Amino acid sequence: MTINVGVFGAGGRMGSTVCQAVQADPELNLVAAVDPNFRGIDLRTVTGIETDLRISGEAVSFERTQAQVVVDFSHRAASVENLAWLAGNGVHAVVGTTGFSEEELALFQQTFVASNCVIAPNFAIGAVLMMHFAALAAPYFDSAEVIEFHHESKIDAPSGTAMLTVAKMAEASSEWTVDPTENEVLPGARGAEGPSGIRVHSVRMRGLVAHQEVLLGTAGQTLSIRHDSLDRSSFMPGVLLAVKQVANRPGVTLGLDALLNL
Numbered sequence: 001m002t003i004n005v006g007v008f009g010a011g012g013r014m015g016s017t018v019c020q021a022v023q024a025d026p027e028l029n030l031v032a033a034v035d036p037n038f039r040g041i042d043l044r045t046v047t048g049i050e051t052d053l054r055i056s057g058e059a060v061s062f063e064r065t066q067a068q069v070v071v072d073f074s075h076r077a078a079s080v081e082n083l084a085w086l087a088g089n090g091v092h093a094v095v096g097t098t099g100f101s102e103e104e105l106a107l108f109q110q111t112f113v114a115s116n117c118v119i120a121p122n123f124a125i126g127a128v129l130m131m132h133f134a135a136l137a138a139p140y141f142d143s144a145e146v147i148e149f150h151h152e153s154k155i156d157a158p159s160g161t162a163m164l165t166v167a168k169m170a171e172a173s174s175e176w177t178v179d180p181t182e183n184e185v186l187p188g189a190r191g192a193e194g195p196s197g198i199r200v201h202s203v204r205m206r207g208l209v210a211h212q213e214v215l216l217g218t219a220g221q222t223l224s225i226r227h228d229s230l231d232r233s234s235f236m237p238g239v240l241l242a243v244k245q246v247a248n249r250p251g252v253t254l255g256l257d258a259l260l261n262l
Helices: 013-024 043-047 060-064 076-088 102-111 125-140 160-172 232-248
Strands: 003-008 028-034 069-072 092-095 117-119 143-150 199-204 210-218 221-229 252-254
Touching: 003 013, 003 076, 003 232, 013 028, 013 043, 013 069, 013 232, 028 060, 028 232, 069 076, 069 232, 076 092, 076 102, 076 117, 092 232, 102 117, 102 252, 117 232, 125 160, 125 210, 125 221, 125 232, 143 160, 160 199, 160 210, 221 232
Parallel strands: 003 028, 003 069, 069 092, 092 117, 117 252, 143 199
Antiparallel strands: 143 210, 210 221
C-alpha cells in the first residue's frame, strides 16, 4: 500500500529534492506540491521529474488530493501557518524547517492530536549519529565548542542542529571549563554561549551545504566529531524514513533519534 505524499515549499531547493525522492520511491505517491512563490508552474519544470502536477499556492490542495503525509521545508513563518492547517485537518507532517520558538513547539504539541508530526533540524542520518556520539563523549571531556557551517541563504544562526547538539551535550554533562577570555577584542569573537557555557560558532558561506564539527578537549588530548552534507540528497533517506514512520509516532516527535532507535 503506497502513502500519498504532499510537499510544501516544493519550488525551493530542498522542496524540489524531496519531490524527486518521493517520486522515485515505489512505496510513496507524490500527489500534491504547494508553494505560493511558484503557484501555477509545472512541477516538471522545477524538479525535472515526469509528472503532470502543477504547483499550487494553497494548502487545501493537500485535502483535494487526499495527501496522508506532507513534508514541509519552507521558512518558519510559513511553516507555522501550514502546520496549523495540517493539524486541524488530520494530516501527518514531516518538518525540516528550523527556528521554531519554544512557544511554537509547545503549540504543535497541543494541536497535533488527530495526526502526528516529526520535526527534525537535520534529516541526514550521519548528522544524527554525530549528535549522538557527541553526547556519548561529553562526560569524558572538560571543554567543548561547536562550529557549524552553512550556505549563504540560511537565515537562522546558530543552526537547529548546533542547538540540539549543544543541548544534548549539556544534558550529558554540566561540568565544562569556564571560558578564560577576559578581553574580547572583537565582540562576538568567542561565539555564542549555549547551555552549560558551551560555545557555538556559525559560518555562512557560498559553496557550503551543511556541515558541523564538535570539538572536545581534556588533558593532553582532543576529539573532533565532524559531519558534512555535500549535497541535499544526503537528507533524503531520513526524510523518507520519517514519511513512512510518522503515522506510528503519536503526537510530535523531535529529531530522528527515536526513528533510529538511538
